[in-house]
Amino acid sequence: MKHLSALEVQYMAAELQQLVKAKLQQMYQPAKNKLILQFHVRNKGRAILKVSVPTAVYIASEKESNAKVSGFCSLLRKKLNNSILTAISQPGFERIIILEFSSKNSPFSLIFELFSKGNIILTNDSKIIAIQEKQHWSSRELKLGTEYKLPPTVNDPHSLDDKQLIKLLKNTNKTDIVRFLAIELSLGGVYAEELCIISNIDKKTKPATVTSTAAKKLFQSLKKLLNSEPFPSVIYENSKPITAVPIALNHYKNNEKKQFKTFSEALEEISTATAEKPSRYDSEISRLKAIIAQQQETILTGMNSAEKNKRAGELIYEHYQEVKELLEAVNTARKQGGWQAVKQLQKTNKKLKSIDEKSGKIVVDV
16 A cells, blocks of 8 residues: 655645544444544535555545454544544644544544554543554653654745755755655655656755755745645556556656546555455454454453452452451441441541442442
8 A cells, every 4th residue: 555655645634624524423443553434424425534554544435344343443433433523634744644523522633643653543632542552762652641742843845945945955964855855855755856857956966066046946846846736646557556646747757647536536546456355364364363362352351350359459458457447437337327427437537438328338448
């Protein structure tokens, strides 16, 4: 599956605006790195959003036949089902798409990170409340209960002026301009080469040697590239599809092309064409993996329960005298004045957390 570049994420985020104000009806998770969101768009009907991290996000014609529900997906359903999608954005020039939802309980943000290993994150008021995979970098950590932070800031080509571009060219340690554009301006290889083509600059030129005049032309070409009219298409080589792009590119001027109405349609076409058909062995392996995963979950649940019971016993043993005295006080109070007397005792004893008259149970804080 094609990996979206930052510029392609920009075009996809714009294309997804048609889903704003749609109602999220259902969610599925056919694989660990995949998520399917089913929306109802007013006056249009059903819309399927396919997410595959760290590769792509796009509107699909139909959901996958093997759509499943994992524990992570169940949590997302609990928080987001029947909520309204209020906004879709790409922060800066990051390979990140953020969906903002409004529900009866609270606003939520569902974040798709399309770089490195990829991730799917749910936040509430910037706090991570669900995450597909805990991740750690030297400058950033993603885990439950922490504040979600974007990756360290990259150079956003949208906010650059010509003077800033010239300064970056002079200070870069990249050996040629195509690498500078691909990495330091986050354009990626194809769009970096495209910018060199439309700027009439040899891609092997050393950045520090670019003249002021050439740099200004490069800047003008950059702005033109960033604001190109959509021209979604699939690119072919030797009659085989090799990629999908959201705009017309000189880089592929000699290749056969097939135009589509949307970038999503082009991505779905390339995804279908390049997908490997699973063999009967793959199906059997998937079935066995599902059985193993279920057994592991059952074992883990049992272990967690046993561990909790063990710890409860240890706490009672450690605080035996306190618990014994409290139970004796509760029994005495109940004999003398019933549950009303026990409730009075609770007011003066902070360790007596709660009382259930019907079951005759109390909760003690040790």
